[in-house]
Amino acid sequence: MANARELALQTLTDILIDGAYSNHALSEQIEKNELTVQDKNFMTELVYGTLQHEQLLNFYVTPFFNGKVKAWVRILIQMTLYQMLFLDSVPEHAAISEAVKIAKKRGGQFNGKLVNAILREMTRTPLPSLDTIKDEAERLAVETSHPLWLIKLWSKQFGWEKTIQMARANNERVNVTIRVNGVRGTREELKQKLESEGITCEYGNLSQDALLILKGNVIKTKAFEQGWFYVQDESSMLVARALKPKHHSKVLDTCSAPGGKTTHVAELMRQTGTVYAHDVYEHKIKLIKDNVKRLGLTNVVATLQDATTLNERYESDSFDAVLVDAPCSGLGILRRHPEVKITKQPSDLDEIMMIQKKILNTVAPLVKVGGTLVYSTCTVNRKENDKMVEQFLAQHPEYELDPTLVNRLPEVLHEQTKNGMVQLFPGDYQTDGFFIACLKRQA
Structure with a gap:
C-alpha cells in the first residue's frame, strides 16, 4: 500500500517545481497507486492545504533554514508544518516522525537528520509573527498566501474590504456541485437517485440546476454513469x-x-x-x-x-x-x-x-x-x-x-x-x- 504523505510530497513537487496542474497531478498519483478512501482524502487534504497556505508556510519556515536546502526538503517541511498547524487529527509527533522517514528514504541519512533538526527546532521556538509585517497589503498577502500584486490589484479595483473577503474565501473548503441533465429528468429526481445510492446532497445556493454534494463520491454512482449530471460550479x-x-x-x-x-x-x-x-x-x-x-x-x-x-x-x-x-x-x-x-x-x-x-x-x-x-x-x-x-x-x-x-x-x-x-x-x-x-x- 502506497504512503499517502510520500505521494502528497511527490504531487506537490510535480506542481511547485515542474509546473503541473494540481487536479491533474493529484488524479494521476491517485489512479496509479493503491490507496484506501481515507488515504486518498488525507493525500488530497495535504496537497491542497499546503498549496493554499504556501506563502504563509514559507514565511514561517524560512527563518529555520541555515543556508540552501533542496526544493523537495522545503516542500516536505511546509507540508509537515501544515499538518501541525491546521490538522487537529494529526498528532505533532506523528507528522514529524513520518516526515523524517520520507526524508531518509528520499535523500539518505543526512536529509533525514536535517528534516528532524528543523522540525524539532520549530516545535521549541515561536514561529514568526505576522505582526512584524507593517504594510497591511503585504500582511494580507502573506496571511492568505496571495501574491502581493494581486492584493494590490483587487484593492484598487474593488476596495479593501472586498479584497479581504475574497482573499480569505479562497482558502475555504468547497463542496462539489453538480448540474442536473435536464434531458434525463428533474433536479428533484436526481436528488432522489443520488440519495438512494448513499450520497448526501442538497439544493444549490444559486442555480436552479444545482445540487451541492455534502457526503459521498458522486462520480462513483450509477447516476453519473447514466449521464444524469455534470460536475460544475x-x-x-x-x-x-x-x-x-x-x-x-x-x-x-x-x-x-x-x-x-x-x-x-x-x-x-x-x-x-x-x-x-x-x-x-x-x-x-x-x-x-x-x-x-x-x-x-x-x-x-x-x-x-x-x-x-x-x-x-x-x-x-x-x-x-x-x-x-x-x-x-x-x-x-x-x-x-x-x-x-x-x-x-x-x-x-x-x-x-x-x-x-x-x-x-x-x-x-x-x-x-x-x-x-x-x-x-x-x-x-x-x-x-x-x-x-x-x-x-x-x-x-x-x-x-x-x-x-x-x-x-x-x-x-x-x-x-x-x-x-x-x-x-x-x-x-x-x-x-x-x-x-x-x-x-x-x-
Whole structure:
C-alpha cells in the first residue's frame, strides 16, 4: 500500500517545481497507486492545504533554514508544518516522525537528520509573527498566501474590504456541485437517485440546476454513469441560462472544453438545433465528445479549431447565439486551483487579454442580426471583464448590452447585475468568482 504523505510530497513537487496542474497531478498519483478512501482524502487534504497556505508556510519556515536546502526538503517541511498547524487529527509527533522517514528514504541519512533538526527546532521556538509585517497589503498577502500584486490589484479595483473577503474565501473548503441533465429528468429526481445510492446532497445556493454534494463520491454512482449530471460550479451554470438558447437554434461555443457550458446549452435546447463546439487541442475535443456521449446528447458537433480563426470556418451572420467563455487569468477559481496564486504573473494578464480581444473581434460578425453574444470568464479582474466589454462595444457599435440578462439570473443577483453584466466574487453564495456579459447584435 502506497504512503499517502510520500505521494502528497511527490504531487506537490510535480506542481511547485515542474509546473503541473494540481487536479491533474493529484488524479494521476491517485489512479496509479493503491490507496484506501481515507488515504486518498488525507493525500488530497495535504496537497491542497499546503498549496493554499504556501506563502504563509514559507514565511514561517524560512527563518529555520541555515543556508540552501533542496526544493523537495522545503516542500516536505511546509507540508509537515501544515499538518501541525491546521490538522487537529494529526498528532505533532506523528507528522514529524513520518516526515523524517520520507526524508531518509528520499535523500539518505543526512536529509533525514536535517528534516528532524528543523522540525524539532520549530516545535521549541515561536514561529514568526505576522505582526512584524507593517504594510497591511503585504500582511494580507502573506496571511492568505496571495501574491502581493494581486492584493494590490483587487484593492484598487474593488476596495479593501472586498479584497479581504475574497482573499480569505479562497482558502475555504468547497463542496462539489453538480448540474442536473435536464434531458434525463428533474433536479428533484436526481436528488432522489443520488440519495438512494448513499450520497448526501442538497439544493444549490444559486442555480436552479444545482445540487451541492455534502457526503459521498458522486462520480462513483450509477447516476453519473447514466449521464444524469455534470460536475460544475454554480456560477458557471448561469452562463447557459444567460444565453437562453431557443429550440432549433444554431449556437457556437468558441472555447468549449471540457464541455460544461456546451452540454448545458444543448440540454436547454432539448436535443434540437445544433451546438458547434470548438477548442484548440485534440485531447480537449475528446473530453467534450466523451461528456456529450455520457450525457446522451445528440445535438453537439465538436471540432478542432482555434477560436481566433473561426471566421475562416463560418460565414458572417451564421449563428443565433455565440458563447465566448474566454481563456482568462483564472483569478476567480483560486479555491480550486491554488497553484495559480503561486505561478500567475501580472504579465500573464496582458497576454491573455490580447487573446480575449482577438476572439471577440473574430466572432462578432458571426452572430445574426438580433442574435446574442455572451462573454464570460472565471476571473475577477475588471480589465478582462467589464473593461474588455466596453472596449468591444466601442469597436463594434452594432452591438449593445442586453439589460434583460437580469431576468435570466437568480433573484439574489438582480442588485449586482447592471447593464447586462454581472460579477460574482469568490465566496459569494459559496461559488467561484465569475463574470458574465450579454450583448445583442442590433445591425
